[in-house]
Amino acid sequence: MPTGEQILIAVLNGVTWGLIIALIALGLNLIFGLLKVVNLAHGSLYMLGAVGGWFVIGATGSFLVAAVVAPLAVGFLGMVIERVALRPIEEDIPTTLIATFALLIVLDQIGLLVFGPGTRSVSAPIQGSVTLAGITYPLYRLSVAVVSLGLMGALYLFLHRTRYGMWMRGVRQDLEMASALGIPRSQVYVVTFGLGAGLAALAGVLLSPIVGVNHLMGLDILAVAFIVVIVGGLGSLKGVLVASLVYALVENIGTLYITTVDARVLTLSLMIAFVIVRPDGLFEEGLG
Amino acid sequence: MWSLHTPVGTVTLNRAVLLVLFVIALLWPVIGVGDFLLFLGALFLAFGLYGASFDLLYGYTGLLSFGHSVFFGVGAYAATFALMDYGQGAFVGLLVAFLATILIAVGLGLIAVRVKSHGFVIVTILIALIAQRLAETYSGITGGTDGIIVSVPDIWIPLLGEYSVFDPTFRYYFTLGVVLVSLFLMYRLVISPVGLVFRMIRENEQRARMLGYNVTAYKLIAFVASGAFAGIAGALATYINGFINASRFSLIVAGDPVIYTMLGGRSTIVGAVIGAVLIEGAGNYVSQVTDAYQLIVGLLLLVMVVVEPEGLIGLWNRLQRRVKRRVRDSTPTPEVTTDD
Numbered sequence: 001m002p003t004g005e006q007i008l009i010a011v012l013n014g015v016t017w018g019l020i021i022a023l024i025a026l027g028l029n030l031i032f033g034l035l036k037v038v039n040l041a042h043g044s045l046y047m048l049g050a051v052g053g054w055f056v057i058g059a060t061g062s063f064l065v066a067a068v069v070a071p072l073a074v075g076f077l078g079m080v081i082e083r084v085a086l087r088p089i090e091e092d093i094p095t096t097l098i099a100t101f102a103l104l105i106v107l108d109q110i111g112l113l114v115f116g117p118g119t120r121s122v123s124a125p126i127q128g129s130v131t132l133a134g135i136t137y138p139l140y141r142l143s144v145a146v147v148s149l150g151l152m153g154a155l156y157l158f159l160h161r162t163r164y165g166m167w168m169r170g171v172r173q174d175l176e177m178a179s180a181l182g183i184p185r186s187q188v189y190v191v192t193f194g195l196g197a198g199l200a201a202l203a204g205v206l207l208s209p210i211v212g213v214n215h216l217m218g219l220d221i222l223a224v225a226f227i228v229v230i231v232g233g234l235g236s237l238k239g240v241l242v243a244s245l246v247y248a249l250v251e252n253i254g255t256l257y258i259t260t261v262d263a264r265v266l267t268l269s270l271m272i273a274f275v276i277v278r279p280d281g282l283f284e285e286g287l288g
Numbered sequence: 289m290w291s292l293h294t295p296v297g298t299v300t301l302n303r304a305v306l307l308v309l310f311v312i313a314l315l316w317p318v319i320g321v322g323d324f325l326l327f328l329g330a331l332f333l334a335f336g337l338y339g340a341s342f343d344l345l346y347g348y349t350g351l352l353s354f355g356h357s358v359f360f361g362v363g364a365y366a367a368t369f370a371l372m373d374y375g376q377g378a379f380v381g382l383l384v385a386f387l388a389t390i391l392i393a394v395g396l397g398l399i400a401v402r403v404k405s406h407g408f409v410i411v412t413i414l415i416a417l418i419a420q421r422l423a424e425t426y427s428g429i430t431g432g433t434d435g436i437i438v439s440v441p442d443i444w445i446p447l448l449g450e451y452s453v454f455d456p457t458f459r460y461y462f463t464l465g466v467v468l469v470s471l472f473l474m475y476r477l478v479i480s481p482v483g484l485v486f487r488m489i490r491e492n493e494q495r496a497r498m499l500g501y502n503v504t505a506y507k508l509i510a511f512v513a514s515g516a517f518a519g520i521a522g523a524l525a526t527y528i529n530g531f532i533n534a535s536r537f538s539l540i541v542a543g544d545p546v547i548y549t550m551l552g553g554r555s556t557i558v559g560a561v562i563g564a565v566l567i568e569g570a571g572n573y574v575s576q577v578t579d580a581y582q583l584i585v586g587l588l589l590l591v592m593v594v595v596e597p598e599g600l601i602g603l604w605n606r607l608q609r610r611v612k613r614r615v616r617d618s619t620p621t622p623e624v625t626t627d628d
Contacts, residue, residue: 032406036406038406038409038410040354040409040413085590085594088594089593089594089597092597093406094346094350094352095593095597097352097406097409098352098546098550098589098593099590099593099594101354101543101546101589102586102587102589102590102593103586103590104539104586105540105543105582105583105585105586105589106583106586106587106590109580109582109583109586110583113579113580113583219417219420219539222413222417223414223417223418223421226410226413226414226417227414229410230403230407230410230411230414234406234407234410261421261425264421265418265421265422268414268418272399272414275399275402275403275411276398276399276402279402279403279407280403
């Protein structure tokens with residue numbers, strides 16, 4: 001039987017992991033909510049963030065610079081993708097899905113070409129650990145959890161307190177009415193895609209000291225991000241947060257009892273079983 | 289438009305082109321292309337069947353699946369186990385592949401077709417990603433990336449006798465035969481009343497439901513039929529390669545039929561076969577020159593869907609319409625409007 005300390009560590013890991021997944025999946029669901037595009041290349045954008053961050057750290061030696069530059073660059077790439085690849089076919093949703101799948105292949109291959117195969121590690125910018133309730137826990141992981149929470153709070157404020165956020169909610173609620181009122185729909189789409197891409201890339205940079213950098217890391221996260229999006233409800237931001245936390249907690253606590261791979265398969269199976277019972281997910285669509 | 293009336297039917301330009309392609313496929317071994325091209329020809333036909341099975345689902349029912357690698361892989365492994373572990377023949381292997389994929393497709397389909405709107409796409413890609421992970425992890429069963437060598441026993445054809453699959457010509461015709469029968473069955477399915485419902489679901493799911501059709505059941509039928517033929521394609525590809533490994537389940541493999549279908553043209557069945565031959569044929573040479581082959585394929589797919597979502601057949605039709613319009617414009621007689 002695992003001890004109380006082990007369980008506490010698993011819970012902390014679960015919360016951190018869950019918050020990061022939520023950050024990635026929020027972007028995915030934000031894009032879906034507005035553009036109705038399921039961005040299959042989302043994991044690749046996350047990977048590009050980590051790879052880009054690795055190069056920036058190599059060039060400047062600063063993690064902080066990487067955490068700013070890489071997400072901005074990938075965010076800009078996302079805006080270009082929306083404008084160039086998705087805009088011409090935005091009326092035809094299945095075709096946009098195929099386009100994002102093509103992007104997945106292209107971006108992953110670019111990752112392989114510039115980064116090469118194999119995993120490389122990144123040293124955490126915050127060393128040391130904290131001791132609480134009888135356990136020691138890496139300070140960096142706690143910081144990641146806090147930063148993720150902060151980012152989600154910022155996203156909430158952005159959606160509710162800024163002009164663009166209001167436009168985004170408007171476009172999502174009633175596209176025709178929003179267009180009639182003069183909201184620049186195309187511009188909102190570009191910004192939304194860029195924002196989602198940037199968030200995924202930032203998550204990639206933040207996670208790179210924990211999981212390492214690898215050109216295939218996007219595929220792993222894609223499965224997880226998709227399952228929490230399905231379980232949370234397509235388009236529901238609240239649902240994503242809840243599902244991410246549940247997923248990560250179940251998986252991390254599961255690893256105390258069974259192997260890592262079995263825990264992941266078990267968690268995914270549980271999630272899929274949930275989908276059978278409730279195909280529409282936890283929450284109906286709603287931007288909140 | 290150009291057409292030729294013969295006692296057996298009207299030959300339009302499209303049919304003439306198809307006929308020529310068919311004759312080339314039929315005579316491929318006879319025109320002396322050599323063993324390697326015979327091997328490639330058989331392999332591309334199997335990939336073409338894989339693509340066509342995807343088209344059955346996406347082109348006709350409108351369900352976009354990125355999880356076809358699962359059926360391709362399950363069919364391949366089912367046939368492998370039937371041959372290697374139970375000593376069965378090649379035809380039994382195909383049958384086992386067919387039945388095993390049906391079983392898997394029913395199970396996965398019950399999850400996938402119930403999720404609303406684009407959830408289907410997500411669930412299929414999830415299935416593919418999970419299968420990939422499982423195939424890599426349980427390498428004791430799948431042989432991992434090292435794979436399993438598959439030796440196919442000699443095949444006995446009624447009236448013709450026994451042949452070895454190592455005979456390139458026989459291997460080619462065996463594949464061609466299985467692929468043609470499968471394509472024919474798929475074609476029969478899509479022109480049947482059931483196929484009509486498939487297309488109605490693609491065009492207007494809500495109306496189909498309103499008219500009293502059990503949309504979920506029809507989607508499941510399409511999913512299972514499509515998966516079963518992908519399973520046969522997987523088994524065929526394994527027979528031809530004489531080898532199988534866990535990378536059959538990779539996401540790249542899941543994308544292949546999408547690329548074939550989009551390049552060839554959706555809702556045509558045969559378009560995917562043409563797309564497969566073109567892509568794989570080109571890939572065979574390109575991959576010798578550059579490592580960036582997958583990158584090129586991805587870019588090609590991206591440009592294709594953004595510029596011409598109907599694929600080569602769409603381009604072809606558009607070209608024909610343009611010629612037709614030019615001919616019509618230059619004719620002074622009053623035109624009779626007809627539907628195409």
